[in-house]
Amino acid sequence: MHxxxxxxxxxxxxxxxxxxxKGVELSVPAGSIFGLLxxxxxxxxxxxxxxxxxxKFEAGQCRVLGLDVKADPVGIRARVGYMAENQTMYAxxxxxxxxxxxxxxxAVWDKSLAAELQGxxxxxxxxxxxxxxxxxxxxxxxxxxxAHRPELVVLDDPTLGLDPIARKDFLREVIGQLxxxxxxxxxxxxxxxEIEPICDRIGILDDGRIIRVGVTDALxxxxxxxxxxxxxxxxxxxxxxxxxxxxxxxxxxxxxTDDLPGTRxxxxxxxxxxxxxEDLNLDEIFEAYxxxxxxxxxxxxxxxxxxxxx
Amino acid sequence: MxxxxxxxxxxxxxxxxxxxxxxLAGTTALLVHARIISVRESLVTVLLLGxxxxxxxxxxxxxxxxxxxxTLDFLLARPIERRRILxxxxxxxxxxxxxxxxxxCVGGLIAAWSADTDALWLLPMAGPVCVAMxxxxxxxxxxxxxxxSELDAAIxxxxxxxxxxxxxxxxxxxxxxxxxxGHLSPGAPIFAMLYNQKGPPEPPHEFSLRVLPTLWxxxxxxxxxxxxxxxxxxxxxxRRRFP
Numbered sequence: 001m002h003x004x005x006x007x008x009x010x011x012x013x014x015x016x017x018x019x020x021x022k023g024v025e026l027s028v029p030a031g032s033i034f035g036l037l038x039x040x041x042x043x044x045x046x047x048x049x050x051x052x053x054x055x056k057f058e059a060g061q062c063r064v065l066g067l068d069v070k071a072d073p074v075g076i077r078a079r080v081g082y083m084a085e086n087q088t089m090y091a092x093x094x095x096x097x098x099x100x101x102x103x104x105x106x107a108v109w110d111k112s113l114a115a116e117l118q119g120x121x122x123x124x125x126x127x128x129x130x131x132x133x134x135x136x137x138x139x140x141x142x143x144x145x146x147a148h149r150p151e152l153v154v155l156d157d158p159t160l161g162l163d164p165i166a167r168k169d170f171l172r173e174v175i176g177q178l179x180x181x182x183x184x185x186x187x188x189x190x191x192x193x194e195i196e197p198i199c200d201r202i203g204i205l206d207d208g209r210i211i212r213v214g215v216t217d218a219l220x221x222x223x224x225x226x227x228x229x230x231x232x233x234x235x236x237x238x239x240x241x242x243x244x245x246x247x248x249x250x251x252x253x254x255x256x257t258d259d260l261p262g263t264r265x266x267x268x269x270x271x272x273x274x275x276x277x278e279d280l281n282l283d284e285i286f287e288a289y290x291x292x293x294x295x296x297x298x299x300x301x302x303x304x305x306x307x308x309x310x
Numbered sequence: 311m312x313x314x315x316x317x318x319x320x321x322x323x324x325x326x327x328x329x330x331x332x333x334l335a336g337t338t339a340l341l342v343h344a345r346i347i348s349v350r351e352s353l354v355t356v357l358l359l360g361x362x363x364x365x366x367x368x369x370x371x372x373x374x375x376x377x378x379x380x381t382l383d384f385l386l387a388r389p390i391e392r393r394r395i396l397x398x399x400x401x402x403x404x405x406x407x408x409x410x411x412x413x414x415c416v417g418g419l420i421a422a423w424s425a426d427t428d429a430l431w432l433l434p435m436a437g438p439v440c441v442a443m444x445x446x447x448x449x450x451x452x453x454x455x456x457x458x459s460e461l462d463a464a465i466x467x468x469x470x471x472x473x474x475x476x477x478x479x480x481x482x483x484x485x486x487x488x489x490x491x492g493h494l495s496p497g498a499p500i501f502a503m504l505y506n507q508k509g510p511p512e513p514p515h516e517f518s519l520r521v522l523p524t525l526w527x528x529x530x531x532x533x534x535x536x537x538x539x540x541x542x543x544x545x546x547x548x549r550r551r552f553p
Contacts, residue, residue, distance in 0.1 A: 084383055101318065
């Protein structure tokens with residue numbers, strides 16, 4: 001029995017000269033709801049396509065539901081429900097036709113579940129796929145990704161192009177459906193507020209590498225913002241362990257760190273005992289990891305002010 | 311699974327096929343019935359040149375349009391091997407072309423019957439041309455998966471058609487060579503048929519010198535360009551290369 005639904009090691013993918021995935025190391029435990037965060041162009045969709053055997057990768061290994069992607073991509077796709085970003089379906093088919101047609105590709109296709117979801121999503125049998133709204137198209141794609149009772153559902157930016165109301169409505173449906181069924185979910189998005197309420201684990205993909213993986217709550221516990229008054233900061237370089245970002249806010253400096261005890265002790269060593277600690281939401285954590293200072297090395301107030309000015 | 315793929319391909323291509331068939335069969339019937347120019351010459355023009363253009367129209371549509379409309383991603387996300395998708399497209403494309411030529415023959419024969427003209431020779435003429443078109447279908451089909459949009463496909467197909475016409479013209483001036491040694495080209499049955507339609511042999515060498523080379527060319531081309539791609543698409547090694 002495999003405990004990881006997805007396991008990749010050293011996954012590399014290149015398009016011409018551009019290296020999109022640079023040795024991705026990732027483990028997604030079975031039964032978890034995993035959120036993959038990354039900016040546009042970070043390589044999220046490429047990673048998903050490589051995981052499903054839709055793209056060949058140059059180096060590394062990938063196992064999904066215990067199967068090797070290179071050896072049995074069709075077997076993996078039979079057990080995975082995949083909803084691609086900006087999913088385009090055959091516009092000339094009716095809702096009934098596409099449900100029946102897709103069902104013929106799967107050994108297991110739960111017609112009663114498909115009918116139940118169709119009723120729940122309000123999809124009319126005779127309506128042409130080309131005439132559906134974006135929200136309805138997303139719901140149909142979700143139905144097609146769930147009706148074969150997959151063990152893993154991969155959602156690649158599923159709400160792309162939806163308006164805020166439709167997005168919330170769709171997410172409510174997704175969350176409801178997935179929580180009911182207790183299946184592993186791999187959710188990719190660059191909209192952090194989408195991921196935050198859903199996912200119990202997250203991974204941050206930046207520039208083709210996974211730079212952080214962790215349990216969402218633990219991450220929130222671990223990554224903190226420490227506010228220090230600027231006049232108190234020493235002009236000499238100050239080494240902060242786990243430093244992610246430093247920003248100047250008026251007369252205060254906000255230090256984001258993923259090692260709060262280490263940071264506290266470093267500040268105490270520099271006689272800075274009036275530090276105020278703040279919690280961060282996922283959006284701010286992501287921002288700190290992806291566009292933060294990230295050097296981890298010593299910094300001084302002079303450097304910080306210079307960076308803020310530039 | 312294969313039936314589902316074939317159904318989709320048929321539904322997507324049926325309209326285009328119907329238009330091409332009406333056009334080709336209608337033109338054939340009109341020319342046979344009206345006898346404006348030599349029936350034989352006009353049929354060569356319709357079956358060969360008209361058929362080639364319409365075959366290209368039928369061939370360029372399926373794969374590039376799926377790529378440009380991004381429906382291929384939706385299809386590939388299902389548990390289907392890529393070779394099956396290609397195979398379904400290839401089978402429906404080949405069947406469309408064969409059915410188009412069959413309809414063309416029926417149209418020509420009805421027109422000949424109504425005009426009281428003997429046109430039974432139309433059948434042995436249409437056979438080699440149809441096999442040649444199926445061979446060109448395979449040639450285009452093998453080249454087109456690399457094309458990413460319908461516009462690119464149309465440009466490729468146009469140049470391919472121009473090259474084919476020039477090739478036909480060049481080979482026609484070397485008819486004896488084309489008829490007997492041009493077996494590797496998809497147009498070999500056409501060269502053989504054209505040469506043997508107007509060739510000098512008289513009975514008792516009718517079969518060996520007139521029918522046999524055409525038959526031989528047709529079978530060889532059919533085997534090389536029509537049967538071989540099917541086997542290639544279905545073979546296990548292809549399955550491993552294109553999972």
